[in-house]
Amino acid sequence: MMLNTPSPIAALSSIEANPRLSNEQILQHLRRRICTLQLAPSTKLSEVKLARDYYVSRTPIRWVLNRLEMEGLVNTRHGSGSYVTDVNWQELRSIYHLRIDLYDTVIRLNHYTINDKDVAWLDAFQNTVVSSQWSSQSLSEAIMDLFEFSSTLIDDPYLTQFASQLYFNTTRFWWLLHSSKDALDTEQQSLETELAQLIAALKLGQTDIYFAIRKSYLMANYQKLQQLYQANWGLDKTTGPTNLMKMLDE
Amino acid sequence: MMLNTPSPIAALSSIEANPRLSNEQILQHLRRRICTLQLAPSTKLSEVKLARDYYVSRTPIRWVLNRLEMEGLVNTRHGSGSYVTDVNWQELRSIYHLRIDLYDTVIRLNHYTINDKDVAWLDAFQNTVVSSQWSSQSLSEAIMDLFEFSSTLIDDPYLTQFASQLYFNTTRFWWLLHSSKDALDTEQQSLETELAQLIAALKLGQTDIYFAIRKSYLMANYQKLQQLYQANWGLDKTTGPTNLMKMLDE
DNA sequence: AAATTAATACTTGTATACAACTACTAATTT
DNA sequence: AAATTAGTAGTTGTATACAAGTATTAATTT
Numbered sequence: 001m002m003l004n005t006p007s008p009i010a011a012l013s014s015i016e017a018n019p020r021l022s023n024e025q026i027l028q029h030l031r032r033r034i035c036t037l038q039l040a041p042s043t044k045l046s047e048v049k050l051a052r053d054y055y056v057s058r059t060p061i062r063w064v065l066n067r068l069e070m071e072g073l074v075n076t077r078h079g080s081g082s083y084v085t086d087v088n089w090q091e092l093r094s095i096y097h098l099r100i101d102l103y104d105t106v107i108r109l110n111h112y113t114i115n116d117k118d119v120a121w122l123d124a125f126q127n128t129v130v131s132s133q134w135s136s137q138s139l140s141e142a143i144m145d146l147f148e149f150s151s152t153l154i155d156d157p158y159l160t161q162f163a164s165q166l167y168f169n170t171t172r173f174w175w176l177l178h179s180s181k182d183a184l185d186t187e188q189q190s191l192e193t194e195l196a197q198l199i200a201a202l203k204l205g206q207t208d209i210y211f212a213i214r215k216s217y218l219m220a221n222y223q224k225l226q227q228l229y230q231a232n233w234g235l236d237k238t239t240g241p242t243n244l245m246k247m248l249d250e
Numbered sequence: 251m252m253l254n255t256p257s258p259i260a261a262l263s264s265i266e267a268n269p270r271l272s273n274e275q276i277l278q279h280l281r282r283r284i285c286t287l288q289l290a291p292s293t294k295l296s297e298v299k300l301a302r303d304y305y306v307s308r309t310p311i312r313w314v315l316n317r318l319e320m321e322g323l324v325n326t327r328h329g330s331g332s333y334v335t336d337v338n339w340q341e342l343r344s345i346y347h348l349r350i351d352l353y354d355t356v357i358r359l360n361h362y363t364i365n366d367k368d369v370a371w372l373d374a375f376q377n378t379v380v381s382s383q384w385s386s387q388s389l390s391e392a393i394m395d396l397f398e399f400s401s402t403l404i405d406d407p408y409l410t411q412f413a414s415q416l417y418f419n420t421t422r423f424w425w426l427l428h429s430s431k432d433a434l435d436t437e438q439q440s441l442e443t444e445l446a447q448l449i450a451a452l453k454l455g456q457t458d459i460y461f462a463i464r465k466s467y468l469m470a471n472y473q474k475l476q477q478l479y480q481a482n483w484g485l486d487k488t489t490g491p492t493n494l495m496k497m498l499d500e
Numbered sequence: 501a502a503a504t505t506a507a508t509a510c511t512t513g514t515a516t517a518c519a520a521c522t523a524c525t526a527a528t529t530t
Numbered sequence: 531a532a533a534t535t536a537g538t539a540g541t542t543g544t545a546t547a548c549a550a551g552t553a554t555t556a557a558t559t560t
Contacts, residue, residue: 023513047542057515062542066313070320072408078542079521094406097359105351109344156344158322158419162412169408273543297512307545312512328512329551 019055026054027064034073034084035171036140041086041243045074071165086243089229092173096222099166103215105159107208112155114205121149122202126195134188136178143191144171150214153207177224190217269305276304277314284323284334285421286390291336291493295324321415336493339479342423346472349416353465355409357458362405364455371399372452376445384438386428393441394421400464403457427474440467 021029030050033039050061065082068074076082087095129142147167154160178184194217201209271279280300283289300311315332318324326332337345379392397417404410428434444467451459 044541046540048540051515058542059514059516063316063513066316067320070317076542077522079540080523081541094359095408098355098406098408101355101359105348105355109347109351156348158345158348158412158416162408166408294511296510298510301545308512309544309546313543326512327552329510330553331511 021054021056023060023063026056026060027067029054030064031068031071031073031168032141032144034068035144035168036137037172037175038137039084041084041172043084045082045084047082072169087169087172088243092170092225095166095170096218096225099163099170100215100219100222102159102163102166103211103218106154106163106211107215109156109159110154110207110211112153112207114153114202114207118153119199119202122195122199125149126192126199129188129192129195134184136175136184139178139184139188139191140171140174143174146191146195147171150210153210173225174221176228177221190220271304271306273310273313276306276310277317279304280314281318281321281323281418282391282394284318285394285418286387287422287425289334291334291422293334295332295334297332322419337419337422338493342420342475345416345420346468346475349413349420350465350469350472352409352413352416353461353468356404356413356461357465359406359409360404360457360461362403362457364403364452364457368399368403369449369452372445372449375399376442376449379438379445380442384434386425386434389428389434389438389441390421390424393424396441396445397421400460403460423475424471426478427471440470 030039039045045065047058047061047065050064051058054061065074065076069076069082073085074082075085125142125146132138134142147164151160151164154163178187194213197213198210201207201213280289289295295315297308297311297315300314301308304311315324315326319326319332323335324332325335375392375396382388384392397414401410401414404413428437444463447463448460451457451463
């Protein structure tokens with residue numbers, strides 16, 4: 001499995017025509033590369049190299065790395081480097097618990113009213129999903145797109161921010177579920193059925209049902225992760241590998 | 251009411267002996283000044299002036315302002331300036347609702363085990379509270395100290411971060427409750443009874459009860475805020491002043 | 501006199517030289 | 531040979547000159 005591109009240039013080729021991205025765009029781009037494991041945990045992110053790759057100086061890069069550090073995706077050490085964070089199993093579990101719990105909060109407090117554009121977006125998204133051949137990479141990105149869309153259905157900006165931050169810290173483990181071609185197909189199937197339900201909820205204008213569905217699929221994913229962990233490393237939480245990287249190696 | 255010191259130098263006098271603060275310390279110091287209304291909403295924060303005041307260059311100041319912007323306390327506009335954010339009444343209400351809801355999450359998911367140092371801290375804090383004469387300023391800071399202590403009783407760093415961020419965005423309105431000497435006394439009384447209950451919970455090792463108490467006092471504060479608003483500007487949420495600044499002016 | 505425009509002072513954003521720190525390597529000492 | 535030390539390359543942190551943008555003021559035009 002190719003986790004780490006030797007140079008980020010390749011990943012940037014599509015945007016070379018318009019060299020200078022905004023800081024926010026650089027942030028989103030880098031975040032995606034981390035969340036899709038193109039930049040694996042423990043990868044060293046050199047400010048100078050990133051600056052070269054994105055055609056900017058170190059200053060905007062440092063702004064981006066600061067944001068990523070606050071989000072918990074990057075860890076910077078003076079004189080040493082900036083490193084993509086790793087997550088241990090215990091942490092991951094507690095983040096999942098928090099995410100699941102936070103969905104109840106969203107269901108209780110959210111007052112967003114769905115409009116036609118929302119339905120149109122999800123319809124178009126569904127069409128893309130059912131008519132495409134997916135790789136792990138592209139399916140991962142699609143699922144992130146769906147998450148980001150779902151975030152726009154939350155009216156409270158704080159809730160949106162919290163939910164997003166937690167998502168970014170768990171989504172990398174999604175990859176663990178899809179090492180085989182079989183699992184990938186299952187995942188695509190699962191996404192399609194979820195989408196059908198989500199669209200139904202959206203067309204009824206029921207955001208609470210929408211997020212209840214999202215919650216149930218999140219819980220299912222969590223169950224899958226737990227089963228995967230226990231199948232490979234048993235019930236004892238202390239003996240198994242603690243980090244994502246170790247799990248991928250074994 | 252003196253909301254805005256002409257120059258921050260005065261507020262810094264106590265730390266002039268050791269001029270160079272760490273970035274984190276500068277962040278905390280500036281955050282306190284914003285949360286205690288020493289720096290009122292809409293105050294312009296000049297990077298150059300702040301750099302002079304804290305004996306550093308603009309670079310560390312920009313790091314701090316970035317953090318404060320992510321926390322929602324500061325708003326930076328290119329070419330114009332950095333401004334302390336204001337909060338409107340609707341926003342404030344939804345933040346309170348979220349904070350109240352988040353306490354339930356803390357009660358459900360928290361697994362922190364209380365130790366002797368925790369009890370000792372709260373005991374010492376109680377002694378300070380009952381034996382001191384409080385100004386609005388010092389009482390405000392004491393309540394922030396209590397919040398920060400309570401945060402250390404949460405084991406999940408994400409929950410801690412979220413709760414803190416929400417707190418920082420509501421605590422400035424605490425001031426609205428204490429324009430009169432009477433209200434200040436009431437508040438001190440309230441703090442003392444809360445502390446007695448919190449200590450009892452802590453000594454039993456019951457963090458869930460501890461946070462249930464915290465929650466009930468938060469709800470009480472929210473009720474007070476609502477009553478104050480309605481008493482001054484009626485039930486219609488749209489006619490009253492939308493911003494904190496306007497409310498203080500009237 | 502009013503409206504428009506140009507000029508100016510001031511602000512944040514960017515690039516970059518240098519300082520502080522880390523980690524690895526090779527030379528030196530024991 | 532092993533341990534220690536000094537050196538060196540490479541990293542992030544800081545200070546600062548300059549670029550880009552804003553907002554006020556003064557000059558110009560109508």
